[in-house]
Amino acid sequence: MTNKTFILQSSPHFKDKDSVPKIMYAVIFSLMPAAFASIYFFRLKAVVMLFSCVVVSLATEAIFLWLRKKPFHSLLDGSSVITGLILAMTLPPSLSLELAVIGAAAAIAIGKQVFGGLGHNIFNPALVGRAFLQTSFPVAMTTWIPPVTAKINTATYATPLANLKFEEAVAQGTLTPLKDLFWGNIGGCLGEASAITLLIGALYLLFRRVIDWRIPVGIMVSLSAFTGVFWLISPEKYASPLFHILSGGLMIGAFFMATDMVTSPISPLGSWIYALGIGLIVGLIRLFGGFPEGVMYSILFMNAFVPLLNRYARPQILGERSKR
């Protein structure tokens, strides 16, 4: 009787066994197949890139924790490792190391810590880092090399999407075959090399219920619908929806970046709106924009709507009357 206290905190009130580090390590584990695939396709370059991004992310996080006089144990929650890992996977393998270092530092500093650290950031930190690099070093960020396994001896190499946009690949019949997109062996960012490895990791996360299935499904549905309409009208000019889903950063974006717990909506309705919006913007940028790829900007753009979606797409509280 005397020790009765009220717990004053915001929802959710149900607790399960998941903790922040547990979820984070599940995500890291799920990224491993794709990381090994990138190492297989790009060898030492991939190893160096993945390693240095993770180390720099951790170091930047540590510096900020020290500056802000916060306890260091949150370094171990795995979130900075994920940021570094995902950032590395969105970088072109030919990028020089110093630029990757700048990107990782910017991701943690501007993308996460200035907002107050984990849980307070509005935008996905890895994507902020990538956007910083893309804007700062546009040429280096769009110079691609073929994977070691592809037996091509050219210094530069276009990604399947750049091929589609700038070389009229559909009309020329030089579109990258879906088989290559699915199994790997294409030019692009480290994590774009092979769709199947990303899928394996994503299935694990879906199975563990770490990520919300609505987000990847919603993104793919709206992207397919949008690109599908154009494809059905003139298949000699536009690529098929399946091509759009398998190419570029869509896979890694839909499963690993858009689903970031901090920067995605909490309610199911909010998630649907958010996901459909991402897919639509990806389609718009890829078909009509100035860039061949638009996954990064569309996720960042929809991230900005998450606070609004959390406010207006709340599930109705049990017993509450609708205000109609």
Add this chain to the structure above:
Amino acid sequence: MPTKSIGEEFLKGFWKENPIFRQLLGMCPTLAVTNAMINGLAMGLATAFVLIFSSLVVSSIKKLIPSQVRIATYIVIIATFVTIADRFLAAFFPPISKNLGPYVPLIVVNCIILGRQEAFSSKNTVGRSLIDAFGMSLGFILGLLILSAIREILGFGTFFGFQVMGQWFKPWIIMILPPGAFITLGILLALALQIERKTKARR
């Protein structure tokens, strides 16, 4: 009413009431034209010209202006000096005029200028108003120079047009684009706040 010494009146624009870092006024030119130091300096000087002369005129005719139309009168006076500055730059410094583009005419809506008229010149003597205007102008120029120095060094690798970074340096193009302005200003504001907090704690 005036309790500050002349020196304090002048110096407050540099730190205690710095237009950019403490009052957050005049953000439009602060963000838009600080991609190179020469542009920042030109904008600062143009603003200083307008601020000083507007303060001079407003403080000398303050008794004549009915308070109901004071804002309209201030704006007419400010717009006059802005137009003079704009024509002058176009006639004698065409490249700078081209670089600053629409931001010279936009000095009319710079809050520092109207703010100083409303908060200071309309209540103080001509002498004090001039000292205030000089202090604020120099504080504004200083702010623009700090911001544009950071952006120019990182974005072009140059300082007032002179190469300062070595060949190894790859310019961060983001710094000369709008996002770079916001990022730099944000970091500088955080720094200013931190310094202010520290000095207050010591006092």
Add this chain to the structure above:
Amino acid sequence: MNLSARMIAVLTSVGLLSGGFLSTVGLLTKERIALNKQKEIEEAILAVVPGTESSQKLYEEKDLSIYGGKDEDGNLLGFAIHASGVGFQDKITLMFGTNASLTRITNLTILDQKETPGLGAKITDRESFLKYWENKDCSQPLSLRKPPAISPEDLSSSEVNTITGATISSESVLNTVNLSLERLKRLKTEGKFAIEERNAN
């Protein structure tokens, strides 16, 4: 004096004073500003039609002005075309020169652009873009060569290099040049330029 009369009096007199002041400043600077504009155009004409001693505006329409560059004896050296077109971010205004018979482009300069710094803005850079436009065969429309850029000697006579990563900016320069060339050729066959007739005699 009642309040509204005072308000009107003060605003009117401030307005009148300011208006008078401004018209004086306007008069004083008007000539100089016009001179600056003309100087910019003349310098650009000299750059694209080398050896020009005097120039004359031959034709003007929206987004296209044509100047004739003449040597000291009044012979037509070539045309300078001042044109603008839509770029990646905003309008790109440029000037290029041709020889008098409209078979060669002598040179190109960019007068005004707001392309992305470090990328599309390289269209103003001689080393990475403009030098490929020097002395090009323009009896046919010009075309762009896909990156990587190759040396000017290896390019075909009507081909220019694209800037790596800035295909759209390069293309819009190319389109502006090609479109205004076409227009110029048509105007010339229609005999719209008084200057030539005098020279032909």
